[in-house]
Amino acid sequence: MPIAQQLAHQHTVELTPTAPFLFDATFHKPDHFPSADTTWEQGVRWQTMRWLGLRLGLVFRNQGTVDAPCLALEVWAQEPLPQAGRAAMVTEIRYRYNFDLDLAPFQEQFSQHPALGPILLRWRGMRPMHPGSLYEYLIIAIVLQNATVRRSVAMLHALFARYGELLHFDGQALYCFWTPEELAATEGQLRELKIGYRARSVLRVTQAFAAGQLDEHTLRAASYSEQRSTLLDLYGIGPASVGYILADVFHHMDEMAHISPWEQRIYSKLFFDVDPDTPVDVAELIAWFDANFAPWRWLAVHYVWEDLFWQRKNAPVDWLERLIRL
DNA sequence: CATCAGGGCCCTG
DNA sequence: CAGGGCCCTGAT
Secondary structure (H helix, E strand, C coil), X not given: CCCCEECEEEEEEEECCCCCCCHHHHHCCCCCCCCCCEEEECCEEEEEEEECCEEEEEEEEXXXXXXXXXXXXXXXXXXXXXXXXXXXXXXXXXXXXXXXXXXXXXHHHHCCXXXXXXXXXXXXXXXXXXXXXHHHHHHHHHHHCCCCHHHHXXXXXXXXXXXXXXXXXXXXXXXXXXXXXXXXXXXXXXXXXXXXCHHHHHHHHHHHHHCCCCCHHHHHHCCHHHHHHHHHCCCCCCHHHHHHHHXXXXXXXXXXXXCCXXXXXXXXXXXXXXXXXXXXXXXXXXXXXXXXXXXXXXXXXXXXXXXXXXXXXXXCCHHHHCCCCC
């Protein structure tokens, strides 16, 4: 069992994302399943982070506005961070949270768009991001596969409880991820966590990282097609998972190579207002996104999608409820 | 109770 | 390149 760690506050850094920056819609995605390494309330996000072998607790506090963004980042840890590591950590966080995304051309292209314009105005400054490492995203992608949300939550929690570590900081108790090197498990041991056939995927992906078969920072600098093929080479990682990763981790805002059946139904209703039970062909959907949203297909759909799920957070959206399996 | 499909992917033919 | 199988679970 993991040992709970009490972290002490180390220091606070000021962060300034590019404007416009919308704190809450960037730091909280109502469509994401709740995972025990993070929590959010308006203006604040708590997040654990595995970095340079350290287990960190991060607290982001909004101290700015959309047009003059400013965040205070509290770093909690057991040991003081070396001074040199601090700057590198800020660089890493800027990357992961997509703080340097230039939204101006996107805003300009779609501000007058009949459907997208008003949504863009409502969520101006929102951006996709992923707070964790590529490895950590892959684990999440694996537990998402072929499961209801409820079950994905249970699987990730079981993994955290067995291989992660519970960190206490700023009044929160959140799990921190394990590293590939730390997960010395057999397929059978993983199966005990009731993750089923995904045990093999978790194991093989973990081994690939531990063996140095791929490296996140190297991959960031690689071409889109190289990133895609490297990810697809991982056992248990297919087109659906890769699509999310290319957008959320590698920030490809025009990603739209794959649409899975459940998304196809929701897109059909959202963009064509047709019965989700007789959805628009995937090829037709992609062609339409091409014609209307390129070269920002992912980002445009992200805005519409998040807008929908924020609505749902406030009040159930009748047609949507049966299309998402909780 | 039994059956089935799921917020995919692998493997086979 | 189409289709069956896979861990489990909740829905029917």
